[in-house]
Amino acid sequence: MSLCLQARQLSCERDDRSLFTGLDLDIRSGEIVRIEGPNGSGKTSLLKILSGQLSDYQGELFWNGAPMKRVREHFLANLLYLGHAPGIKAGLSPLENLAWYQALSGEQNVGGHSEDQRLDALEQVGLAGFEDVPAGQLSAGQQRRVALARLTLSPRALWILDEPFTAIDRHGVAALERQLTMHAEAGGCVIVTTHHALTASPLLRRIALG
Amino acid sequence: MHSTSHSASDSSSDGAARSASQRSAHGSSPSALESALQEAGAVKEAQAWPLLEHQGGLMLAVKATLVRDLTLLLRRRGEVLNPLVFFALVITLFPIAISPDPELLAVIAPGLLWVAALLAALLSLDSLFRSDYDDGSLEQLLLATQPLAALSLAKVAVHWLLTGLPLALMAPLLGIMLALPAGSYAVLALSLALGTASLSLIGAIGAALTVGLARGGVLLSLLILPLYIPVLIFGAGAVQAAILGDGVAAHLAILGALLAAALMLAPWAIAASLRISING
Numbered sequence: 124m125s126l127c128l129q130a131r132q133l134s135c136e137r138d139d140r141s142l143f144t145g146l147d148l149d150i151r152s153g154e155i156v157r158i159e160g161p162n163g164s165g166k167t168s169l170l171k172i173l174s175g176q177l178s179d180y181q182g183e184l185f186w187n188g189a190p191m192k193r194v195r196e197h198f199l200a201n202l203l204y205l206g207h208a209p210g211i212k213a214g215l216s217p218l219e220n221l222a223w224y225q226a227l228s229g230e231q232n233v234g235g236h237s238e239d240q241r242l243d244a245l246e247q248v249g250l251a252g253f254e255d256v257p258a259g260q261l262s263a264g265q266q267r268r269v270a271l272a273r274l275t276l277s278p279r280a281l282w283i284l285d286e287p288f289t290a291i292d293r294h295g296v297a298a299l300e301r302q303l304t305m306h307a308e309a310g311g312c313v314i315v316t317t318h319h320a321l322t323a324s325p326l327l328r329r330i331a332l333g
Numbered sequence: 334m335h336s337t338s339h340s341a342s343d344s345s346s347d348g349a350a351r352s353a354s355q356r357s358a359h360g361s362s363p364s365a366l367e368s369a370l371q372e373a374g375a376v377k378e379a380q381a382w383p384l385l386e387h388q389g390g391l392m393l394a395v396k397a398t399l400v401r402d403l404t405l406l407l408r409r410r411g412e413v414l415n416p417l418v419f420f421a422l423v424i425t426l427f428p429i430a431i432s433p434d435p436e437l438l439a440v441i442a443p444g445l446l447w448v449a450a451l452l453a454a455l456l457s458l459d460s461l462f463r464s465d466y467d468d469g470s471l472e473q474l475l476l477a478t479q480p481l482a483a484l485s486l487a488k489v490a491v492h493w494l495l496t497g498l499p500l501a502l503m504a505p506l507l508g509i510m511l512a513l514p515a516g517s518y519a520v521l522a523l524s525l526a527l528g529t530a531s532l533s534l535i536g537a538i539g540a541a542l543t544v545g546l547a548r549g550g551v552l553l554s555l556l557i558l559p560l561y562i563p564v565l566i567f568g569a570g571a572v573q574a575a576i577l578g579d580g581v582a583a584h585l586a587i588l589g590a591l592l593a594a595a596l597m598l599a600p601w602a603i604a605a606s607l608r609i610s611i612n613g
Contacts, residue, residue, distance in 0.1 A: 125382075126382060126384060152382060174476060175476070176472060176475060176476065176611055176612075177611075177612055178608075178612060179612055187384075196478055197384070197386065199476055199477070199478045200384075200385045200386060200478050201384050201385055202476065204472070204473070204476050206469050206472050206473075207469065208467070208468050208469025208472075209468070209469060210468060210469035210470045210472065210473045211468065211469075211470075212401070212405060212464075212468060212470060213468065214404070214405045214408045214409060215401065215404065215405065219401070219404065222397065223397050223398070223401045224473070226390075226393050226394050226396070226397030226398075227394050227397065227398070227473070227474075227477045227479065227484075228390075228394075228477065228478065229389055229390030229391075229393060229394060229478060229479065279385070280382035280383075280384055280385075309382060310382040311382045312382075
């Protein structure tokens with residue numbers, strides 16, 4: 124089954140200022156959708172609405188054709204959202220942080236097998252050797268990388284990424300871009316906001332706000 | 334303040350036409366574009382990501398949240414010790430300020446111990462969801478497939494384990510300083526253990542409501558203190574009854590009933606409050 128996230132006549136207003144009105148979206152498998160717009164144009168609000176965090180909007184959301192309210196659990200089981208803040212606990216090591224996220228998504232056998240998965244995921248984001256350092260001692264970019272390790276760790280179809288390139292170095296940006304493309308090619312779907320210039324690809328679609 | 338209304342640039346056009354026009358903006362010729370689109374479409378048909386069903390694993394998630402919060406708080410001992418030190422300081426100051434007369438102290442001891450413990454518990458509430466809100470883990474908690482009520486219950490349980498329970502265990506020791514009659518120590522500890530659990534649950538609702546506010550501390554106290562009063566009355570009442578030699582069962586039963594009601598209702602209220610805070 125291919126995934127499909129639709130929005131009909133989406134409008135959002137914050138502090139008496141209308142961010143966007145009458146927005147129709149149709150996001151399907153194999154797409155990288157980039158939300159563009161100047162600062163304050165409502166990119167983050169749109170991502171929060173699409174990921175079901177903000178309920179302060181007009182319009183309707185559909186997940187695989189069904190109204191979002193009815194299939195919210197199925198939607199969440201297939202969603203990976205990375206927000207502005209990386210969601211990484213400073214007091215826990217990268218391994219512990221990832222272990223919590225794995226358990227939170229209901230992934231079984233937290234024993235040895237998934238420990239290897241976590242180590243692999245951390246190695247892929249270039250954090251080999253930092254597994255047991257408290258995340259608070261890592262740089263901002265490294266903390267972001269811990270959050271990005273979740274992309275490899277938990278296979279979800281729909282990625283909603285809010286400024287994932289923040290604080291990431293040039294090699295990291297290229298690697299992440301490759302990862303996004305691979306995900307879309309494999310039938311997944313990425314919704315992303317960024318001020319980085321993404322390489323043009325037939326899978327890339329732009330939506331401009333503001 | 335901007336008063337102009339921004340509208341999205343692509344509003345009502347149909348999906349395929351829109352993507353076509355956007356792709357042609359990148360400079361490919363129409364025929365190449367069409368074939369590219371067809372290819373992309375073919376890829377979409379062939380390759381579809383396997384969608385997952387919700388897998389359960391609630392106990393796993395709750396346990397992991399318990400372990401995570403315990404680990405975090407045990408690594409920041411200062412935060413755990415703060416309310417306990419506050420409790421000890423307040424109780425130490427009273428005999429100095431009022432009078433060291435044991436008979437006078439014994440009369441006011443139950444109320445004093447309970448009020449000080451209540452304020453100590455209140456003091457620690459503000460940080461319950463604060464760090465999760467600041468570092469973005471609260472968003473992730475809200476987006477988990479597990480019910481938010483169960484996960485927040487795990488967080489409250491950790492708060493009680495590291496605040497309410499130590500306060501209850503410490504109280505008899507401080508009771509000695511207030512010349513509390515010997516027979517009432519067990520009742521004091523038990524009433525505080527039961528009562529602080531209700532306090533943690535009720536307080537967490539306020540903490541969840543004010544987590545999005547920069548200075549929510551005072552508002553939190555104002556919201557929560559009225560709800561604390563029944564617990565305070567029956568908690569202090571239990572200790573008074575023990576001193577007077579009356580039966581304590583009724584008081585403890587009411588504390589237990591309050592706790593049962595809080596356990597049933599508070600998790601849902603906490604979850605709803607967290608959603609409101611994240612929306613704000």
